[in-house]
Amino acid sequence: MLCHGSVRVPKNAKPGAAVVRVVMPESSSYGSFATDIPVTIK
Amino acid sequence: MRRISTWTLLVAAVLNAAALATAQDGGPAATAAEPTYRLIDFAAIDRSIKKLPTFLSSEQRYGLLLFGRNGETRMWAVMDRSDPKRAPFDVLYLDLDADGDLTEAGERFQGDTTSVGRVNFLIPILVDPATKAEHTEVSINWRPKSDRLPEGTRFKIRWRGGKITMGPYGPYSKCYQPFATTPQDAPVFVPGFDRPFQFQHWMCDKLQRGNATEFKVFVGNRGSRPGSFFCVNDRFLGTKDSPEATLICTDLDGKPLRYHVKLTSRC
Numbered sequence: 001m002l003c004h005g006s007v008r009v010p011k012n013a014k015p016g017a018a019v020v021r022v023v024m025p026e027s028s029s030y031g032s033f034a035t036d037i038p039v040t041i042k
Numbered sequence: 043m044r045r046i047s048t049w050t051l052l053v054a055a056v057l058n059a060a061a062l063a064t065a066q067d068g069g070p071a072a073t074a075a076e077p078t079y080r081l082i083d084f085a086a087i088d089r090s091i092k093k094l095p096t097f098l099s100s101e102q103r104y105g106l107l108l109f110g111r112n113g114e115t116r117m118w119a120v121m122d123r124s125d126p127k128r129a130p131f132d133v134l135y136l137d138l139d140a141d142g143d144l145t146e147a148g149e150r151f152q153g154d155t156t157s158v159g160r161v162n163f164l165i166p167i168l169v170d171p172a173t174k175a176e177h178t179e180v181s182i183n184w185r186p187k188s189d190r191l192p193e194g195t196r197f198k199i200r201w202r203g204g205k206i207t208m209g210p211y212g213p214y215s216k217c218y219q220p221f222a223t224t225p226q227d228a229p230v231f232v233p234g235f236d237r238p239f240q241f242q243h244w245m246c247d248k249l250q251r252g253n254a255t256e257f258k259v260f261v262g263n264r265g266s267r268p269g270s271f272f273c274v275n276d277r278f279l280g281t282k283d284s285p286e287a288t289l290i291c292t293d294l295d296g297k298p299l300r301y302h303v304k305l306t307s308r309c
Contacts, residue, residue, distance in 0.1 A: 001309070005287065010301065018290060030279070030283060032241075037242075040247060
């Protein structure tokens, strides 16, 4: 049901609002709408 | 399983290039050309119902399913009680031909009530009103509010008789959308996997600097609000079809930072 992987936030990232953009790879036969998921860096 | 053809994807990619690159969190994006596939503008969805049956209960539950390339075909699902004094919503009116008339023969279903007050509706074959494809093993489950969970409605559909699509889901389980008490408030769902995929995170919207977070996403179609996402199951996509995620942020000096990862794990 879920696809997942490890996202590492650099130590020098600025805290606050950011996005994780998720998209299907170009090599896939499935298309996608690139989706910007809002996240908060703490 | 129906795959989108390479040619269709190529045309869609050209027409949608600007929109697909910058679509913000599921909101509609403007394009100069009319795209093959568009993000659905849920605020513009017509919520009228042409003809309702005579209900027995003083309150009903409303949900709306969208079918078709861009969700242009509406199918209302309305729940009622066969006995107005009993709690379960055990009667389902499903607008199978999507004509807005819920009084027609064959569109009223009596559910099976379990010992804990849940209700299961099973529709062996649902002919897609937009594509005429046959979806099978359509399961709709209603559960009452309990100490642990809010009232809810769940769908599971064997899309085109093949793989499963199900919902609704959201970023947190407490926000999974139940049916609403009015058509105007009804959640809108987009089942299936005929359209380009969208993504919904699962409990990972807070990231810690210097740490790794297991970033989890549902793959499927967004609905009208958080908690109305329809997804495919964890066996749908092979490893080569793994979604790609890019963290987009800045460093402490304001310079752009990117962190790219393939979401190759499944659960």
